[in-house]
Amino acid sequence: MAGFIRRSGHALLVLAATAPAGAAADVEADAFAAGAPIERVLIQRQNIFDLTNPAENNVLYRAFNRLHIVTREKTVKKQLLFAEGDAYDPRLIAESERILRDNRYFYDAAVKPVPNAAGGVDVEVTTRDVWTLKPEFSISRGGGENKVMFGFEESNLLGRGQRVLLTRIDDVDRESTAFEYSDRHISSRWLSALLRVAENSDGHARRLIVAKPFHALDARRAAGIDLFDDERRTAFYVLGEEAAEYRHERTRVSVYGGWSAGLKKSWVRRWTAGFVYDDNRFSAALEPKLPQLIPADRKLVYPFIAIELLEDRFEKSTNHDQIERSEDFYMGTRMTASLGYASTALDADRASAIYGLAGTHSFGSLDDRALLLAATAHGRHERGDFANALLTFNARYYARQSDKRLFFALLDVARGHDLDFDDPVELGGDTGLRGYPLRYQTGESRALVSFEQRYFTDWYPWRLFRVGGAVFFDVGRTWGDNPAGGTDLGWLKDVGFGLRFAPTRLSTRKIIHLDIAFPLDGDPSIDSVQVLLEAKRSF
Numbered sequence: 001m002a003g004f005i006r007r008s009g010h011a012l013l014v015l016a017a018t019a020p021a022g023a024a025a026d027v028e029a030d031a032f033a034a035g036a037p038i039e040r041v042l043i044q045r046q047n048i049f050d051l052t053n054p055a056e057n058n059v060l061y062r063a064f065n066r067l068h069i070v071t072r073e074k075t076v077k078k079q080l081l082f083a084e085g086d087a088y089d090p091r092l093i094a095e096s097e098r099i100l101r102d103n104r105y106f107y108d109a110a111v112k113p114v115p116n117a118a119g120g121v122d123v124e125v126t127t128r129d130v131w132t133l134k135p136e137f138s139i140s141r142g143g144g145e146n147k148v149m150f151g152f153e154e155s156n157l158l159g160r161g162q163r164v165l166l167t168r169i170d171d172v173d174r175e176s177t178a179f180e181y182s183d184r185h186i187s188s189r190w191l192s193a194l195l196r197v198a199e200n201s202d203g204h205a206r207r208l209i210v211a212k213p214f215h216a217l218d219a220r221r222a223a224g225i226d227l228f229d230d231e232r233r234t235a236f237y238v239l240g241e242e243a244a245e246y247r248h249e250r251t252r253v254s255v256y257g258g259w260s261a262g263l264k265k266s267w268v269r270r271w272t273a274g275f276v277y278d279d280n281r282f283s284a285a286l287e288p289k290l291p292q293l294i295p296a297d298r299k300l301v302y303p304f305i306a307i308e309l310l311e312d313r314f315e316k317s318t319n320h321d322q323i324e325r326s327e328d329f330y331m332g333t334r335m336t337a338s339l340g341y342a343s344t345a346l347d348a349d350r351a352s353a354i355y356g357l358a359g360t361h362s363f364g365s366l367d368d369r370a371l372l373l374a375a376t377a378h379g380r381h382e383r384g385d386f387a388n389a390l391l392t393f394n395a396r397y398y399a400r401q402s403d404k405r406l407f408f409a410l411l412d413v414a415r416g417h418d419l420d421f422d423d424p425v426e427l428g429g430d431t432g433l434r435g436y437p438l439r440y441q442t443g444e445s446r447a448l449v450s451f452e453q454r455y456f457t458d459w460y461p462w463r464l465f466r467v468g469g470a471v472f473f474d475v476g477r478t479w480g481d482n483p484a485g486g487t488d489l490g491w492l493k494d495v496g497f498g499l500r501f502a503p504t505r506l507s508t509r510k511i512i513h514l515d516i517a518f519p520l521d522g523d524p525s526i527d528s529v530q531v532l533l534e535a536k537r538s539f
Contacts (some may be wrong), residue, residue: 034087034088034089034090035087035088035089036087036088036120036121037085037086037087037088037120037121038082038083038084038085038086038087038088038121038122038123039084039116039118039120039121039122040084040116040122040123041077041080041082041083041084041122041123041125042114042122042123042124042125043073043076043077043125043127044124044125044126044127045070045071045072045073045076045127045129046070046126046127046128046129047065047068047070047128047129048061048064048065048068048107048128048129048130048131048505049061049062049064049065049463049505050128051065055463056463064131068129068131068132069156069158069159070129070159071105071106071127071129071156071159071161072158072159072160075159075160075161075185076100076125076127078161078185078189079096079099079100079103079185079189080096080099080100080111080125081095081096081099081216081218082096082123088113088121088123090113091312093111093112093113093123094111094314095216095217096111096125097109097110097111098314098328099215099216100125100127101326101328103161103184104130104132104155104163104507104508104509105129105130105132105155105156105161105507106127106128106129106130107128107129107130107504107505108126108127108128108326109125109126109127109128110124110125110126110127111123111124111125111126112124112126129156130504130505130506130507131505131506131507132153132154132155132156132507133152133153133154134152134153134506134507135150135151135152147169147170147171147172148169148170148171149167149168149169149170150167150168151165151166151167151168152165152166152167153165153166153167153507155507156507160183161183161184161185162181162182162183163180163181163182163183164180164181165178165179165180165181166178166179166180172438173202173232173233173235174200174201174202174232174233175200175201176198176199176200176201176205177198177199177200178196178197178198178199178205179196179197179198180194180195180196180197181193181194181195181196182194182195190212190213190215190219191210191211191212192209192210192211192212192213193208193209193210193211194207194208194209195207195208196208200232202231202232202233202247202286203230203231203232203233203247203249204229204230204231205229205230205231205232206227206228206229206230207226207227207228207229208225208226208227209224209225209226209227210224210225211223211224211225211226212224214258214260214270217262217263217268217310217312218262218263218268219260219262220259220260220261220262221257221258221259221260222256222257222258222259222260222270222272223256223257223258224254224255224256225253225254225255225256226252226253226254226255227252227253228250228251228252228253229250229251229252230248230249230250231247231248231249231250232247232248233245233246233247233248233285233286234246234247234248234422235290236293236424236442236482236483236484237426237428237438237439237440237442237484238442238482238484238485238486238487239437239440239441239486239487239523239525239526240428240429240436240437240438240439240440240526241437242290243290243291243484243485243486244290244291244292244293244483244484245285245288245289245290245291245292245293246282246283246284246285246292246293246294246295246422247282247283247284247285247286248280248281248282248295248422249280249281249282249283250278250279250280250281251277251278251279252276252277252278252279253276253277253278254274254275254276254277255274255275256272256273256274256275257272257273257274258270258271258272258273259271263312266311266312266313267309267310267311267312268308268309268310268311268312269307269308269309269310270307270308270310271305271306271307272305272306272307272308272338273303273304273305273306274303274304275302275303275304276300276301276302276303276304276340277300277301278298278299278300278301279298279299279300280295280297280298280299280422281297282294282295282296282297282422293421293483293484294421295420295421295422296421297349298349298420299347299348299349299350300342300348300349300350300352300354300380301342301343301346301347301348302340302341302342302343302346302348302352302354303340303341304338304339304340304341304354305338305339305340306336306337306338306339306356307336307337307338308334308335308336309333309334309335309336310332310334311332311333311334312332313330313331313332313333314328314329314330314331314332315328315329315331315365315366315370316328316329317329317366317367319400319403319404319406319454319456320366320398320406320539321537321538321539322502322511322538322539323456323466323467323468323500323502323511323539324456324466324502325466325502325504329362329366329370329372330360330362331362331366331370331372332360332362333359333360333361333362334358334359334360335358335359336356336357336358336359337355337356337357337358338354338355338356338357339353339354339355339356340353340354340355341353341354342354350382350383351382352380352381352382352387353380353381353382354379354380355377355378355379355380355381356376356377356378357376357377357378358374358375358376358377359374359375359376360372360373360374360375361373366398366400367400368399368400369397369398369399369400370397370398371395371396371397371398372395372396372397372398373393373394373395374393374394374395375391375392375393375394376390376391376392377389377390377391377392378390379417385418386417386418387417387418387420388416388418388419388420388423389416389417389418389419390414390415390416390417390419390423390425391414391415391416392412392413392414392415393411393412393413393414394410394411394412394413395409395410395411396408396409396410397409397410403456404455404456404457404458405453405454405455405456406453406454406456407451407452407453407454408450408451408452408453408454408539409449409450409451409452410432410448410449410450410451410452411447411448411449412432412446412447412448412449413445413446413447413448414445414446414447415444415445416444416445416480417444419444421483424442424443424444424482424483425442425443425444425445425446425478425480426439426441426442426446426478427439427440427441427442427446427448427476427477427478427492428440428441429517429530429532431448432448432450432474432476433448433474433476433492433494434472434474434494434496434515434517434530434532435474435492435493435494435495435496435517435518435519435520435522435530436492436494436519436522436526436530437526437530440492440522440526441477441478441482441486441488441489441492442478442482442483442484442486443478443479443480443481443482443488444478444479444480444481445478445479445480446476446477446478446479447476447477448474448475448476449474449475449476450472450473450474450475451472451473452470452471452472452473452539453470453471453472454468454469454470454539455468455469455470456468457469463504463505464503464504464505465501465502465503465504466501466502466504467499467500467501467502468499468500468502468539469497469498469499469500470497470498470500470515470539471496471497472495472496472497472498472515472517473493473494473495474493474494474495474517475491475492475493475494476491476492477489477490477491477492487523489521489522489523490521491521492519492520492521492522493519493520493521494517494518494519494520494530495517495518495520496515496516496517496518496530497515497516498513498514498515498516498532499513499514500512500513500514500539501514508535509537510535510536510537511535511536511537511538511539512533512534512535513532513533513534513535513536514532514533515530515531515532515533515534516529516530516531516532517529517530517531517532518530
């Protein structure tokens, strides 16, 4: 429920770079006795550019350092799972490092034990900032459609870790002006908040989240409230073109609390209970330009309970989904299950059991070959049958060939049953089939297979971007009827190549993709060459 605060998905990526200049010499954790008191916590906060490096000591980079407000020491200390006087625990050192690196305003973070003159244990925390006040201006193209965005974002306001965003976005769906504010550590160390307000050409969107999440593996309590109000026009697509439309108004309120006994023998068990009000209303578009295809209204009001089992197992590597950056992959076993029951006595429009299941598991090692698996199932059981039931399976395979070459394969499968009209399964240029228009095929199920040969170079233009490249092949299809009609074209294939640009001085986790893709199937109306310029969270 509080996923925006601390991601706990099957592939938690924590980004960092090589150890920043001035970091303590690497000391193996087992050189210190677990349980010895930590005598001092030493915070070293480094600016954007390392001026001790001649390649970065120039007029422009010195100016950026002077204009930048370095992250405050208090902001760093709030996120540590230990303090002076606590018993030294190598696990808390590693987890604190991951928490720090999860912040977009850090280019790198390192937490290391170091010996002191008295023979005791100190802990040195070193962070390297990135430039956090940046204009938001971009033109991207994917699936045959353009997206234009402009505005500004500050992701570390006054060095306090707060994020402020003001943007104007014009894409295939709508024009939107949005304001967003978030803070992971308001008033106390782990109380978080997010506020987002958007005025759109087809409606509005407003969201408020206040939460105290399970911030660490050994956290014992969690609680939160999530308020969401949205109004928009939505379209059905046939062969990448809008074919029908409707208006969707949604009000959703979620309140929850969680408890756990903490980390026990490398495993965590967490319980969560709460209450959800989810009202979806559908009607004709205000200024209709297409045939109207209107889903049935749906109002679900229900209490729920959930359980999560989580293994403490992470693996650190480089040159997998990022370029020349450390990546902490979650490699353990994770299982979650939730169950709620909506009743007309609670003002729901039906009696319905709402369920969710998820699991992940990994094989091998990222140093050689690794297979990361994830599966989910969610939906409702009502009127004696399953409704809006969707089963997904995702497999990612990494085979390291050298420090600079990697083979990657992806299998992504979704199988639906009696899906709600407003929740179709889509496949196209925006969902992995790179040679085709966005939302090119729609149905109740889909399969996508991608193969990618990745190359990681040492090219570092102006010490601002890391550069890589890829050659890829995609094949996929959908099954089942499209509510708006259209032709099922069966299996669709494409081939292509592209460049990857990974910014190293800006507060972004995204990699810029410039791809040229060639569709091998499809209808005659699509372009024979697709040019995609997008920012994605991985290679």
